[in-house]
Amino acid sequence: MDQMKKRAKQKSLQKKLFAATAIILSVILLIGIYVTAASETNEYTPYAEKLNELNLFLGTEKGFELERAPSRLEGLVLLIRFLGREEDALQFSQKKHAFTDVPDWGKNYVNYAYSMGLTNGISQSRFGSDLPIEAKAYLTFILRALGYNDQKGDFRYEDAVEKALLLHIFDTVFFNKLKSERFLRGHVAYVSYCALAAKRKDKDETLIEELVAHNTVRQEKAYDMGLTQNMLSLHFIDVGQGLSVLVKDSKGNELLFDAGDNKTEKSLTAYLKEWITGHLEYAVMSHMHADHIGGMDQVLTAFQVDRAMMTNETANTKTYQSMMQVLEEKKVPKETVKSGDRYQMADLKMAVISPQREKYSSSNDYSIVLYCSFMGTNFLLTGDAETINENDILAQKTTIKADVLQVGHHGSNTSSGDSFIKAVAPKLAVISCGKNNSYGHPHQETMDTLKKYKVTVYRTDLDGTVVLYSNGRTFLN
Numbered sequence: 001m002d003q004m005k006k007r008a009k010q011k012s013l014q015k016k017l018f019a020a021t022a023i024i025l026s027v028i029l030l031i032g033i034y035v036t037a038a039s040e041t042n043e044y045t046p047y048a049e050k051l052n053e054l055n056l057f058l059g060t061e062k063g064f065e066l067e068r069a070p071s072r073l074e075g076l077v078l079l080i081r082f083l084g085r086e087e088d089a090l091q092f093s094q095k096k097h098a099f100t101d102v103p104d105w106g107k108n109y110v111n112y113a114y115s116m117g118l119t120n121g122i123s124q125s126r127f128g129s130d131l132p133i134e135a136k137a138y139l140t141f142i143l144r145a146l147g148y149n150d151q152k153g154d155f156r157y158e159d160a161v162e163k164a165l166l167l168h169i170f171d172t173v174f175f176n177k178l179k180s181e182r183f184l185r186g187h188v189a190y191v192s193y194c195a196l197a198a199k200r201k202d203k204d205e206t207l208i209e210e211l212v213a214h215n216t217v218r219q220e221k222a223y224d225m226g227l228t229q230n231m232l233s234l235h236f237i238d239v240g241q242g243l244s245v246l247v248k249d250s251k252g253n254e255l256l257f258d259a260g261d262n263k264t265e266k267s268l269t270a271y272l273k274e275w276i277t278g279h280l281e282y283a284v285m286s287h288m289h290a291d292h293i294g295g296m297d298q299v300l301t302a303f304q305v306d307r308a309m310m311t312n313e314t315a316n317t318k319t320y321q322s323m324m325q326v327l328e329e330k331k332v333p334k335e336t337v338k339s340g341d342r343y344q345m346a347d348l349k350m351a352v353i354s355p356q357r358e359k360y361s362s363s364n365d366y367s368i369v370l371y372c373s374f375m376g377t378n379f380l381l382t383g384d385a386e387t388i389n390e391n392d393i394l395a396q397k398t399t400i401k402a403d404v405l406q407v408g409h410h411g412s413n414t415s416s417g418d419s420f421i422k423a424v425a426p427k428l429a430v431i432s433c434g435k436n437n438s439y440g441h442p443h444q445e446t447m448d449t450l451k452k453y454k455v456t457v458y459r460t461d462l463d464g465t466v467v468l469y470s471n472g473r474t475f476l477n
């Protein structure tokens, strides 16, 4: 998946960054990175400023230069930056085209864009670097970025501006301007900004939602700027052999379901500090095993928590006592939850569907199971609930169909029974487990069952932290 690939890439990126510095420096000279001088403003300035705030449009030493006509090469750089792919492009030295007119500083951009199918140049041997870019050329870039293919009949290069009008990227007033005026950097800013709200071809996500899902733009930023509806992200944080899931929306509401083991509490808290905007609305302790509540004392110390959600299960462990002590000290209100309880956090609705019995022989079976709905999407958090709980849940005959499943008990064969997975029918499932853990999690039986129902599986032991986004209509991946 893209954002995990991106994470892996970021590590190798650091090594390559030094090599890229030389290229970046020459780009600074030519295109500029910082807006250092105030420039004249025009009707497109607000759009340039908004994009600039998202780091998707940068000025030069002369300002945004909205009244200057960019070259084709500059237009391509502006597009790649707008798509949040500049870092990827700067790394891209693999050349598959035969253009001979690309200056050194622009080579990686063109290599990247050509490989991604964003440009074919103006001929086999020429990209047309120095020619002024026409509106239809920049809009062709945009349309291709949205998944439309002019080679496969989605539109014709000559009619790219008309196609953008048909897709409601802009209105007829602007269309007429494009027809009569030279194509300027101001127009680039305006059409780019408008394209943020455009849906990708045959997809249920807009360009801005995709930028959020790729971590190019922060979800709360996109929301605050009025570019998206509320969005939800699920962070299955890599805590080794344990579980910790952060659920956050764009409005700044956050819930933490478990906090992993003692060993990972520092890295967990560091991760949460990156993402939690203020305080935590809810801290949920699924059950009292150390791989779920080990880091909770640290979390409760580091953040103000409005409510703690737990069952009446207790434990005779230091980990448990230390968590309870902080709960006391910080006077965190405690909700003792049971099956049938309902909670809400802004647009997120949660139903507790387990545990259903008073007493169990295993701590795992006390796990709080939350069936969560975020507008039109659903997900299921199960902690370490096992087959006994799954069967009790199934016996209630309420809907448990979910887009995303947190696979029970780290993928153990004591959970994820065939009929349960069949009823949940998730598209995506996440297993949180440690690399080469001594339990052999995830067990083969679980993997086989998930495969049988064609579930796409992510694993924190292989993929690291897994982040999934919902726009309320679908989970993006």
Ligand SMILES: [Zn+2]
Pocket (backbone or CB within 6 Å): 242, 243, 289, 291, 292, 384, 409, 410
């Ligand atoms: Zn566990």
